[in-house]
Amino acid sequence: MNYFDRDLESVHQQLVNGDVTSAELTKQTLANIAAQEPDLQAYLAMNEAAVEQAEAVDAAGIDPDNVLSGMPVAIKDNLVTTNMPTTAASKMLENFHSLFNATVVEKLQAAGAIIVGKTNLDEFAMGSSTEKSAYQTTKNPWDLTTVPGGSSGGSAATVSAGQVLASLGSDTGGSIRQPASFTGVVGMKPTYGRVSRWGLIAFGSSFDQVGPFTRTVKDNAYLLNAIAGHDDHDATSSDQEVPDFTAHLNDGVQGMRIALPKEYLGDGIAPAVKDAIRAAAKQYEDLGATVETVSLPHAKYGVMAYYALASSEASSNLERFDGIRYGYRSPEAKNLEDLYVQTRSTGFGNEVKRRIMLGTFALSAGSFDKYFKKAAQIRTxxxxDFQKVFQDHDLIMGPTAPTKAFQIGSESTDPTEMYVNDVMTIPVNLAGLPGMSLPAGFSDGLPIGMQLIGKPFAESTLYQAGHAFEQNTDFHQHTPQLGGK
Incomplete structure (x- = not known):
């Protein structure tokens, strides 16, 4: 069983009609995951109570007005849960069990969704390939020798492989959109504050945002409906009204003004990616939109500013992992200083240690003005730049990533080469804007993603434009090597 020829609405109708029960659906989903897991390695933990929870939903009755009722979904393993361990793919949190659930987990459960398991990621969400996990390397379903992107590679791969219809990831500098691009699915990073971060293990607190992966734009809108909204636990969550994100999907793009920054088609972008974006621009023009070339002159400084700021926030956030209160503790420690040094030296992986050191340096007395303050000015x-473009345009389009998925191991030895993978996505996080990636082409059999960027809290506009493109192309209908055709 796979979900390649289904969507949330069609499976929901089967559940409502009694053609299949949630328990049967969950068992089939778990069986499919188990069959593919040796190749894909997308999961770090499975929910042993999933079938029992599905049976409870069946007993209560499928909610006919809620497409997530009885639906199997997956979540990234940096969202805390009480009934499954939360590791953030780090030795530091091996076998850690939370005393509470993340708000988005509570919202999914309230909607009747069945969380089947927790997916692999780059350790503490720091990476662009899911090779930085302390436990395993997730593969791309389209080609098992390539990466699925990161850091939410497991969440993207399980949807791409047809194992589940939807999953949750987190996006700090592109960690939803870039893996969505590499695996040929839809990934949405909502506006900063649109979705609660309560229970998301923090990396960069002014950047992090939880968002959904799905196979179609409409399914993605359904997921955001379920998880968006104000949360008293999260002081940064917005009290902005949450609309029905599916309401305007069919309104089309007639009269819409779309900006295409010249910087997004410049040096470093693969020719096949440029061709796909130009073809997408032509498609939008054929559908009645106006596509105009604009400039985002400071976008080229985004990667540098981001790594100074996000690493500084990581340095602060990861201070709590000290071997004393929870998580891994070095057994070799002889005194308090030993405990700190040895626990952090052996508990954290190299990429996490690199970013902690970079952030600590940027925050130090002699470097604060030179690096952190300068990066904050670039962020402004x-x-x-975005505000200026949005004065005259409804949304911005461009590539999600500069290339297709790369080979496993090809960039893992050069951190700067890996960091550049997020050059297209990072500015969106710096500005706190909504951004969505959706399939827009192929290169040598591997997916290419198009990124749509909107005004603050304008996710509905992105879904509207994305749905129009999707309905007039067939990229989302292609299936990968693993489990597909």
Whole structure:
């Protein structure tokens, strides 16, 4: 069984009609995951109570007005849960069990969704390939020798492989959109504050945002409906009204003004990616939109500013992992200083240690003005660039990633080469804007993603434009090597 020829609405109708029960659906889903897991390695933990929870939903009755009722979904393993361990793919949190559930987990459960398991990621969400996990390397279903992107590679891969219809990831600098691009699915990073971060293990607190992966734009809108909204536990969550994100999907793009930044088709972008984006621009024009070339002059500084700021926030956030209160503790420690040093030296992986050191350096007395303050000023300039473009345009389009998925191991020895994978996505996080990736082409049999960027809290506009493109192309209908055709 797979979900390649289904969507949330069609499976929901089967559940409502009694053609299949949630328990049967969950058992089939778990069986499919188990069969593919040796190849894919997308999961770090499975929910042993999933079938029992599905049976409870069946007993209560499928909610006919809620497409997630009885539906199997997956979540990234940096969202805390009480009934499954939460490791953030780090030795530091091996076998850690939370005393509470993340708000988005509570919202999924309230909607009747069945969380089947927790997916692999780059350790503490720091990476662009899911090779930085302390436990395993997730593969791309389209080609098992390539990466699925990161850090939410497991969540993207399980949807791409047809194992589940939907999953949750987190996006700090592109960690939803880039893996969505590499695996040929839809990934949405909502506006900062649209979705609660309560229970998301923090990396960069002013950047992190939880968002959904799905096979179609409409399914993605359904997921965001379920998880968005204000949360008293999260002081940064917005009290902005949450609309029905599916309401305007069929309104089309007639009269819409779309910006295409010239910087997004410049040096470093693969020719096949440029061709796909130009073809997408032509498609939008054929559908009645106006596509105009604009400039985001400070976007080229985004990667540098991001790694100074996000690493500084990571340095602060990861101070709590000290071997004393919870998580891994070095057995070799002889005194308090030993405990700190040895626990952090052996508990954290190299990429996490690199970013902690970079952030600590940027925050130090002699470097704060030179690096952190300067990066914060660049962030302001990038925000102003976006504001200027959005004065005259409804949304911005461009590539999600500069290339297709790369070979496993090909970039893992060069951190700067890996960081550049997020050059297209990072400015969106710096500005706190919504961004969505959706399939827009192929290169040598591997997916290419198009990124749509919107004004603050304008996710509905992105879904509207994305749905119009999707309905007039067939990229989302292609299936990968693993489990597909």
């Amino acid at each position: 300039l990038i925000i102003e």
